[in-house]
Amino acid sequence: MGLLDVVDIKRDFNGVFALDSVNLSLEAGNLLCLLGPSGCGKTTLLRIIAGLEKTDTGIVKFDGRDLSRISPHRRAFGMMFQDFSLFPHKNVYDNVAFALQLKKESPKRVRRRVMQMLHLVGLEGFEMRDVNRLSGGECQRVALARSLASEPRLLMLDEPLGSLDRALRERLLVDLYRIIKQVGVTTLYVTHDHAEAFTVADVIAVMNNGRVAQVDKPETLYRQPANEYVARFLGFRNLVEGVVAESNGINSVLGRLYPQKIQVSPGTRVTVLIRPEGARIIDAGQAVDPKETTILGTVKERLFKGGHVNLTVQTEPGFLLNFDFSLDLLPPSTGQNIRLVLGPSAMVLIPGTE
């Protein structure tokens, strides 16, 4: 039982299931990321938790209490919308102070709190500014300050970096994370960007078509995606289909693969994920471990990425694989032949496709 419990939420729009039996639990002080492509239902789920939309079945519980009968303005949740929705007819101060003024706090206390928030988000001196003239990053900070001002029990963010440009995004993400952790508020963060999710989340829930595909800590998620969908969504491209052999190993187009733990019966169709950083370049005559698989191929594409080089390798059976190599290893250029070795630690077995 976490601070926030989502129990068996179902929501359908005219026969199309927006959410289908969603169950989630969020511990106090944690940041849970709802990760998924557009249309997977993450925003709908967020809005249901906020109380802005109804659910067909299932309940949302907060601190053990069923929220069904509690209207959104009484839930004391903070929400940051994708386009910030700052009040255009109020200046920065009044935007941030809005919740406090509603509670009829004394002007002195309001002022103190507003200045505190502005300081927290790094916008001191902005009180009198017109929100229509702020830059994207400044808007985001004001929106954050506004939602934190009344000390919400739960903070919800709907693609907070979605409308910002790339360069800004990375910088603001770190700031956002720092602020949230500093305040210590339990947070629900919706995004479609897995890099973002990895940076900020304590727990990630990957969603697909209204269902939760996998809930795990970021590292676990990365190391062991639960199915092919999650793997692909996280950006993994080296997915090889195969069948579990009688003895150890998987028979696949690349030959026999030996991922670490095979707990599935022989004959089952599985997918093997090969990590992009899990390959080793060897020369022709070098010795190889029996559990390692050798792959021969040609470099199709070589992309310099600053700290590493990304190679797309076409293997003999016409299959494309993607690997990252440190610069120091002097990775070969396009057109050259390459010999790679994959060890068991480089491979992850993925049970199904989902």
Added chain:
Amino acid sequence: MIKIGWIIILTAALSLGWVPTGIASDNTSEIILMAHDSFSVSKTVVAEFENRHHVRLRFLKAGDTGAMLNQAILSKNNPMADVLFGVDNTFLSRALAADMFIPYPSSHLGDVPDELKLDPTYRLLPVDFGDVCLNYDKKWFAAKGLAPPASLEDLIAPAYEGLTVVENPATSSPGLAFLLATVGHFGPDGYLDFWKKLRDANVQVTASWKKAYWGSFSAASKGDRPIVVSYASSPAAEVHFAEKAMEESPSAAVVQNGTAFRQIEFVGILRGTKRADMARKLVDFMLERTFQEDIPLQMFVFPANKTAVLPAVFKRHARIAEHPVFVSPQDIAAYREEWIEAWTETVLR
């Protein structure tokens, strides 16, 4: 969809260019008659005039009598028409004072009774007259077993309390006519007393004839007043414009002595017309039997020409007041505003 729409709009706008752009004032093959909105004449009569004189007769309608007269006065240095029809005896003095007509003692005036010829200078010649008087709902009075009103005094009798609807003389022409009837009947010193009593008798006042007739008069609407100020020809109109042919009119007019006010309408040739000759021919035509006999069923007033034969429906259902109340046009011009204001003070405040 948008493209088709623009084509439609442009076509419609361009086709408006087809519409006759205006009335040219110099064309000698046409003559223009300016009249008020109630003016009407049948096509055959117009055709007869046009064929006889080989001229196009065109019309310019300019609102009600007051609006029309104003427009004529304002444009008198550059008149919009050749002949003006519709000035009535309540406006006669004002119209003559504006000096915008040229005299024409038409030979046809011989057929017109003398009491209608209110302008000795022959600048405005009488064409028709209507008697503004009370109308009552026959069925209502029969059902109540009450005798219909036969005089103005009846209206203030206790039995007739709350039965009458009149029009505001400040905004309605028949309303003004009825006020003048009371001034003529009770005298300028006595009429206010009558109105005070009528007001105490719960008389209803509306702004216009349309509102009184179509809104309050029980014989013509779902209203609850069986007595209304209308015209002596209204019962005939009820029969003529009924849905199905009827033998009896649902309403009747009160034309006894001293209860009706005669409204006479005049025609005059506008000073500055470039077609004075044809204008005279038109005035003659309007006093002739052809035109005069067309008047009753077109405008529901009586022809001035005493030799004109009335249509059957008029003979059966319309009455001419024997001795209508008379107030001189000069008095009307001089005291109109004062009488109306006094009336307003007495009845509305």
Added chain:
Amino acid sequence: MKHISSKSYALLAALPLVFLAIFYFYPLIKILTVSLTLDETLGFGSLKRLITRGIYLRTLWFTTWQAVVSTILTLLLALPGTYVFARYQFWGKALLRSFTTVPFVLPTVVVAAAFHSLLGPGGLVNAGLMKWFHLTSPPVAIDQTIALILIAHVFYNYTVVLRIVGGYWSRLDPGLTESAKMLGASPGKAFFKVTLPLLSPAILAASLLVFIFCFSSFGVILILGGPRFATIEVEIYRQAIHLLNLPMAAVLSLVQILFTFALMWVYTRLQRSRSMALKPASRAVTQKKADGGIDRLILAANVSFMILFLGLPMFSLMVQSVTTETGVSLGFYKNLFENATESVFFVPPADAVFYSLGFALAALLIALTLGVPAAVFLAGPANRARSLLDPLFMLPLSTSAVTLGFGFILALDKPPLNLRTSPILVPLAHTLVAFPFVVRSLLPALRSIPPKLKDAAAMMGAGPLKVWQTVDLPILGRALVVGAVFAFTISLGEFGATLFVARPQTPTMPLAIYRFLGQPGAANYGQAMAMSSILMLVSAAGFMLMEKFRVTQGEEF
């Protein structure tokens, strides 16, 4: 980032100004000078009478307060309906919206007849109440009371609020109210603290129009209110037409114009100061289907109110048009096509419809051609010229039809402006009234376009015209339709001024109706009702057609 030079702005304002100069100021000045010089005291005698005799001051007072009360009442009753239109999708929406606009075109005489048949002493409501409660006299006696005036004003103006505020509201980002709710505001507080302030430019625009309409109300006061009530407009009419007292009429006109100019100056400043940039939200986001009990209740309550309050009178008109002595039939409609009296002034219904529509289209085109540049000009940065022209462009709306009509006679009598007897005067007169409506409909939308959007487009290499085409025009799309609908409607139903300038060769539907009501007789009454019904149907069809002319590119706003 300024992407329109001030020279181009000046050109924009020039077009409507020239039009107003020729067809409004010139006739106005002419009639006022002629009227005042008719009097030896040059009008000052009349002015003295006006000030010293309490009756005129009382008239001014009454004119003002009935307009204020009417406006507030209209807002209160129409805003819930506007909410429903802005936020919900439901079946029959376009139809209902057209339906609510039809009252605007109905001549007052006809509306009086309709209200009478419903609420008069012998009308439906009283008959029903008397039967159910066994009463001896009709309980509802609102004929010729201020209540009926107010009801009629709401009846006419409901659509003004619905369309102007509705169009604007439907672009309002619902995220704003949702943010407010998440920050702890109850739905009521969210409305008053967030929605209402953001709507205020549109609400001000709509209430300004409603106020002026009610201030210069003529037919409603005269016919529905009766002789006990007089507004300045009625008084001008009386003085000019019945008392032939042009100097007094002129003085009253001047007072009316100056008074409304002052009011509008205040109003337009208010509106400008409250406009702000709004990120336009697409309809997909702002509108949803009614979901759940409370939603459905609100929707049902408002739709029922609209249908009952606006529909019953119109429905009773149509019922009367098919109620003959022999039962329900289309007899009156058939009669319309027959020239029973052989009069040369017979109006074939097709002609009336054709000319009405023709004039309305012409007025629409001219009003849009003038209104769009005027609105674009006024939406620019505030300066002295703009704060003067903003209320100035509204003046024709508040000027008496009598004054203007006479002005036309005096001013337009010599070539090249020899138009006083020309039918083109009809759409020109209509344009004078429609043009302010168009401007008022467009301004809130124009002022709400975020400059960032335009800058972004300009940065991508779009010249000012292209920016306008790709950014402003789609956002304006809805507002343009609103303006066009009003121009069209005003022309179709215009009656007062048209009486002055219409010519028998080009009859319109309201004139035909008026003609029928000029003589007694059940057949005349029935045909008047039939023609009124045709007017209603033609108008409704016209509105629905115009709704399809949304200038959109891509996302619908």
